[in-house]
Amino acid sequence: MVEAFAVASGKGGTGKTTSTMALGMALAERYDVTVVDADTGMANLLFHAGLSDADTTLHDVLVEGGAPVSAATYDRFGMSVVPCGTSLAAFEAADPDRLRDVVAELAGDTDVLLLDSPATLNSKSAVLPIVLADRVVVVLNPTVPAISDGLKVQEYALSYGSGIAGTVFNRVRGDVGDVRSKAERYFEGPTLATVPESDSVQAARSAGVPLLAHAPESPAAEAFRTAAGRLSPNDGDSGDVAERFRTAVIPDPP
Ligand SMILES: Nc1ncnc2c1ncn2[C@@H]1O[C@H](COP(=O)(O)OP(=O)(O)OP(=O)(O)O)[C@@H](O)[C@H]1O
Ligand SMILES: [Mg+2]
DSSP states (O other), X not given: OBEEEEEEOSSTTSSHHHHHHXXXXXXXXXXXXXXXXXXXXXXXXXXXXXXXXXXXXXXXXXSTTOOOGGGGOEEETTEEEXXXXXXXXXXXXXXXXXXHHHHHHHHTTOSEEEEEOOSSSOSHHHHHXXXXXXXXXXXXXXXXXXXXXXXXXXXXXXXXXXXXXXXXXXXXXXXXXXXXXXXXXXXXXXXXXXXXXXXXXXXXXXXXXXHHHHOTTSHHHHHHHHHHHTTOOOOBOHHHHHHHHHHOOOOOOO
């Protein structure tokens, strides 16, 4: 079985990478999980996963005649983690079209694929995870710009046949019931969780460790476990998912 999720938001800094690692760790209690830093231009998952010294990353796989994806796959925190490097030159040398083959290969060997997606929708590599995922987890902050950008992601995903798994409200301070119930009218899928603004999240990031490893009992970690519990990954046929990624024609961005 496999289901591919894109973790996306449109807006930068909403908590996509934090959410990818937290949802991945929570799902890894029941499933074989692979997380991929599909934000190849502004990669930062490596810093959240203690992989800032990784020798081989996705950038090395995405060049012609590059490394096999197995060389860029690391066992961390009960998951398979595929980090991406941060060099601009390596990003420029990487061919985003190759990411389809990489994800197709990974899909054959895992139950849940989580694609940490770029902010914005302004390039082929940026839209790829949203277009190819089975479902998109939309990470929002309770602010008008974040919700507005999240809606653009939803519109784009739906127009290419990707589903919406639901929304995660992150960095929530106080009661946002009103904002949340308004947003629920516009977003498909449930609110998966409301994650509080939390010093534990910052501390985990500074330590280079995912939140669920650094502060597993924190309210924020608990909220992410709740979100993961609501995802119920589908047991899609691995071959079908791999074929979809391999043969997809990535549209020009909007
Ligand atoms: N619930 C939270 N409480 C406090 N800080 C948070 C929370 N969620 C995320 N942060 C912090 O916000 C910053 C951005 O988070 P993260 O890197 O996960 O966002 P992102 O959406 O992946 O960003 P980018 O668009 O740059 O890839 C990090 O420093 C992270 O520690
Ligand atoms: Mg990120």
